[in-house]
Amino acid sequence: MTAPVLVAVAHGSRDPRSSTTVRALVDLVRERAPGTDVRPAFLDFDHPGLTDVLAGLGDRPAVVVPLLLGSAYHARVDIPAIVAATRPDVPVADVLGPDPALLDVAAERLGELGLTPGDPGLGIVLAATGSTHAAANEVVHRLAARWPGTLAGFATATPGIGHAVARLRAQGAERIAVASWFLAPGRLLDRVHEQAGAPVAEALGAHPAIADLVITRYRRALTSHLLRAA
Structure with a gap:
């Protein structure tokens, strides 16, 4: 059985550094989850949008993993609304934070x-x-x-x-x-x-531990979805 697609959705930004970092993280997730189709998606500013990615999957099973550090408006409202309107059968994983x-x-x-x-x-x-x-x-x-x-x-x-x-x-x-x-x-x-007015550390970025956390969120959401469907 082919694994469901992992749709990693980020907020998106007008700043190209953000998109570059997100795509690097998605590449790292692919490396650490061989055999899994991992696709980036964005809520705003960047492409492809989450609606387009989900619609483009047809009826292929998928799991949406929010690349968000907190459960605020985008996690609680935007993403569930897009999924409900496009592919209501697709489970949405927990946000990454505060792991x-x-x-x-x-x-x-x-x-x-x-x-x-x-x-x-x-x-x-x-x-x-x-x-x-x-x-x-x-x-x-x-x-x-x-x-x-x-x-x-x-x-x-x-x-x-x-x-x-x-x-x-x-x-x-x-x-x-x-x-x-x-x-x-x-x-x-x-x-x-x-x-x-003080030294500022870099963003968390495309780190192996974060890629592994994305995979963990994906697997947990998939397991919960399958148990509910059983």
């Missing part, structure tokens, strides 16, 4: 700056996009709490990056660094750089 593997990758990216959570005198901002969905922001706050001397900050929500940096300095941090809770580079991460 501990992602936080490990964020720490690894921070390590590329020569810094480690818990370093004496180091204050860290765990920087994320931010959402109008408070529960999605709270997840980032909980993740930040796992590292000593770390606060969450958001590019498009409160507390902003500058506010988080100021709080860390008020708490006695001698040095500040920013860890990225972004899958790919783009305009929002550029905004973090502008607001931080």
Whole structure:
């Protein structure tokens, strides 16, 4: 039996660096899941769109895996609506976050700056996009709490990056660094750089641990779907 298609759907961006990173991650997933047809899709700005990818599959079985770090509007509304309108038989996997593997990758990216959570005198901002969905922001706050001397900050929500940096300095941090809770580079991460006034780690990117997490989400969604259908 041929494995269902893995449709990896990202938000999409006007910044080509984002698309390049997403496609590199999809290539890595293909390498680590031999025999599985893995296809990229986007919600906005980039092509192919999720609707077109799903429609192009005909009646082939598939699983949609959101390449999203949080369960905000795109995960809760946009993707389910597109799937329901195009291929309602296709299961949608959980978002990637807040799996501990992602936080490990964020720490690894921070390590590329020569810094480690818990370093004496180091204050860290765990920087994320931010959402109008408070529960999605709270997840980032909980993740930040796992590292000593770390606060969450958001590019498009409160507390902003500058506010988080100021709080860390008020708490006695001698040095500040920013860890990225972004899958790919783009305009929002550029905004973090502008607001931080401190070293900023690279986006999580096309990392083997993230590719493996995509595959895990795919397999879990497929198993749950098959059990429900049995």
